[in-house]
Amino acid sequence: MHHYLRPLLKPASFALVGASERAGSFGRVVLENVAAAGYTGEFYAVNPGHRKLLGHRSWRSVHAIGKPVELVVIAVPCGAVPGVLEDAARAKAKAAVLLTSAPAGDQAEAKRWSKEVAAIAAKHGIRLAGPGAFGVIRTDIGLNATVSDVPVLPGRLALIAQSGAVCTAMLDFAYPGGIGFSTVLSLGGVIDVDYGELLDALLVDGQTDGILLYVEQVHDARRFMSALRAAARTKPVVLLKAGRSAEAVPPAGPTPDAVFDAAMRRAGTVRVRTYTQLFAAARLLASGRIPRGDRIAVVANGRGPALLAADSARDAGIPLAEFEPSTIAALDAILPEESERGNPVDVRGDAPPERFATAVGAVISDPEVDAVIALHVPRPVDPPTDAARAVAAVARGSHKPVLGAWLGAIDRREVRDALEAGGIANFYTPENAVEAFAFLASYRRHQELLLEVPPPMPDPEPADLAVVARLRDSVDGRRTLPASELSQLLAAFGLPVPKIERADTLAEAQAIARRFRYPVSLAVDAPVPLPLPTRGPIPNGRALAKAYGLLLDDARTLLHGPGWGGHVFVRKSPRIERARELAIGVAQDPVFGPVITYGTSIRPPLPATERAIALPPLNRRLAIDLVTGTRRLRNVGTGVASEAELDPLVRLLLQLSALVCACPWVRELELDPVLVAPGMAVIGAARIVVDPRRKAHRGYGHMAIHPYPTELEGTFPIKGGRTLAVRPIRPEDAEREKAFIAGLSEDTRYFRFFYRLHELTPQMLARFTQVDYDRELALVALAPTGTGDGQKIVGVARSIRNPDGDSAEFAVVVDDAWQGMGVARGLMKLLIDCARKRGLARIEGAVLRANHNMLRFTRSLGFSIADDPEDSEQVIVTLQLSGGGTANG
DSSP: OOSTTHHHHSOSEEEEETOOOSTTOHHHHHHHHHHHHTOOSEEEEEOTTOSEETTEEEESOSGGGOSOOSEEEEOSOGGGHHHHHHHHHHTTOOEEEEOSOOOSSOHHHHHHHHHHHHHHHHHHTOEEEOSSOOEEEEGGGTEEEESOOSOOEEEEEEEEESOHHHHHHHHHHHTTTTOEEEEEEEOTTOSSOOHHHHHHHHHTOTTOSEEEEEESOOSOHHHHHHHHHHHHHHSOEEEEEOOGGGSOOOSSSOOHHHHHHHHHHHHTOEEEOSHHHHHHHHHHHHHTOOOSSSOEEEEESSHHHHHHHHHHHHHTTOOBOOOOHHHHHHHHTTSOTTSOOSSSEEOOTTOOHHHHHHHHHHHHTOTTOSEEEEEEOOOSSSOHHHHHHHHHHHHTTOSSOEEEEETTOTTOHHHHHHHHHTTOEEOSSHHHHHHHHHHHHHHHHHHHHHHOOOOOOOOOOOOOHHHHHHHHHTOTTOSSOOHHHHHHHHHHTTOOOOOEEEESSHHHHHHHHHHHOSOEEEEEOOSSSSOOOEEEEEOSHHHHHHHHHHHHHHHHHHOOSTTOOSOEEEEEOOOOTTOEEEEEEEEEETTTEEEEEEEEOOSSOOOGGGSEEEOSOOOHHHHHHHHHTOGGGTTTTSSOOSGGGGHHHHHHHHHHHHHHHHOTTEEEEEEEEEEEETTEEEEOOEEEEEOGGGTTOOTTTTOSSOOOOGGGOEEEEEGGGEEEEEEEOOGGGHHHHHHHHHHSOHHHHHHHHSSOOOSOOHHHHHHHHSOOTTTEEEEEEEEEOSSTTOEEEEEEEEEEEOTTSSEEEEEEEEOGGGTTTTHHHHHHHHHHHHHHHTTOSEEEEEEETTOHHHHHHHHHTTOEEEEOTTOTTEEEEEEEOTTOSOOOO
16 A cells, blocks of 8 residues: 555554553453454554563553554553653654543543644654544454454455444444455544545555445545545445534525535445445445446346335336346246246246246346346245355356345355355345445446536636626625626626616616616615515516615615615616526535535525535536436426537536636625526526635635636747647546547557557546546647637646655656647646645656657756666656756756
């Protein structure tokens, strides 16, 4: 494992401070677990009051051991913890697991103690799990330093939980079910190491194929989302979130739980709701088979279980496969005449193991079937083990998952062993099996979304940053913006707002209305974040005079205090035939920051639970998903025939997303109604709440997901007095990137990818264009295509932060026709400057020894060159950045 948390998760040596022989003590339980698990590293028991403990030599202190110790597991009273950490630092410890809990009873004292402990650890570079941690398990090195007495099987699942009780319950469930783990760790009080860092470590762990998470509270949303998105691209991640009942429900806007759901969808993570579902997911992930689709076949030796499974599938949105004629013919050959040939398949209660297994084999071979659920009811004639062995023999030869429910035999070891030999996960009930498959299907759908190429779109118009800066500087002491300034803010981002002007008298209002050409609407303007009185649409001058008087009466009733100067705004009312009215808004979540909400515009407003939610930033595909994925709004747009007709609405959402990213001081924004018809979307009215305290946010710190860094857009010079456009890559660049790689010569592709690549796979294309800007950067150099405003990629430079957090790996490639013109140098200088600004100490890359041009180029930029100890055909080039300055040349 190449990660800075390796000493915590896979230590070469560790010491148990507080080792004990006292029955029931943490020190005794951990000591026994260490002995039983057969730890392959160096272990030291530390207790100054003993010379020997359960056959182990006992050391006076960690420092007294006289050797560096990577991990310290601490099980001593609260008052002794600071001294133990100082002692561990003298032994050059890199990590500590704090089994000791914070002081109970006095919250202030617990907070003070936690702060002191965290400060000592940080001062000495010791990474802490805890306090109140359950311990750590790493089965490939025989490490079990936990307070649990439950045996643990080796496997390829990782379990990370905030609660030690959850870890114990999962291990207790997993052992009799034959489920094993690579890593288990509970975080406890989380004063240092958190989910994000552990996910990063497990992402690069070759012993882990799937990750189970139990989460109570997210502390660093940016780190959590970045790591979760990265992990879910390569490994299934299943998450159980607790604490919904303790969350405050906002009077308006989305609930914290709804926002968490949206965040998990964005990350490509499967969220479950109960222990049972987490257990089911663990059982299925342990089988190691992911379906290619979501169509299932059900085979049972009883009609009742078959129908229960079919009903559960329908409720979960899982389609029953329709068999091909060849499958029907195969079933005809083995089933009694009275048996139905459809799906589910009932092989009858008198079916011997051979008929059961043959039916499973027939349906699993059908190309329309993605997975099979086999349900077995005990019969007095044949033992359930025989049927299990027969079905396992069929399943073993297929890449498709087979899920089993041998009813009444879940705890029979011989049945479980027989099914596991065929890669079949066994469940208590038909419903459990279907529910588990739904998790797998959900994971597959998430992966498909991650690989989906967004359709190309024109480059967005840049925002009018001068207007935005002026409005930002004006919000001090305010809670809202007047209508005219709000209209300017929306227009600065290209949002479709109607014309608006202020009127101080009825005569002025009538003059403005004539100039705008009726209909118009009237709105009161005041510096309060309340829904303010409005009137409209108003068709003519007579109606306007009446509406003006009524509006003033409404305003005087509502705004009887200071701050209203009697101003009224006249707004042009858009004329859209048969328009639908939508409500689109921005709300704030205490953990994940700004979220975009989307629903129909009705009075009273749509309940928050019935609005769709997405985390910004949005790209085109995410915006389309937000619109078309809303259950109540599938036909939005009055007769929309294609996604192309949703373009104005999607464009509006992208512009709103840009506003959210650029304006941390916008706390709430309500666009209601947004009038939508084929080919057009216009904002009818808007309301805003601002927070002057948030003006100083930098680096998109208010966002859970780092947005597209527009500040890196620009140009750079190349030879011949020409300039090229440069910007970070976007998901919509997929077709450009594909064409760029395809246009490279075979040698250039080989030098870039280190093997003979002919074309990018969908996975690679998504990986290269859907960049997590928080941890990586890809800069593209763009040249005109020669047709219209089209652009093509002629060079790409990439960097991705290494697991150590201090360095980044880079790669650069330039179109053959553009090599030698300064494209690579221009891109690399920008990439290096970005790495410096992000605080990285060095940037490094692997280069083939045969790539002489690249080696000369990196030398000219100041890189050093060293042998790669793991590959004699390549070298490592490194540029130290900590000295400041800019790249050479």
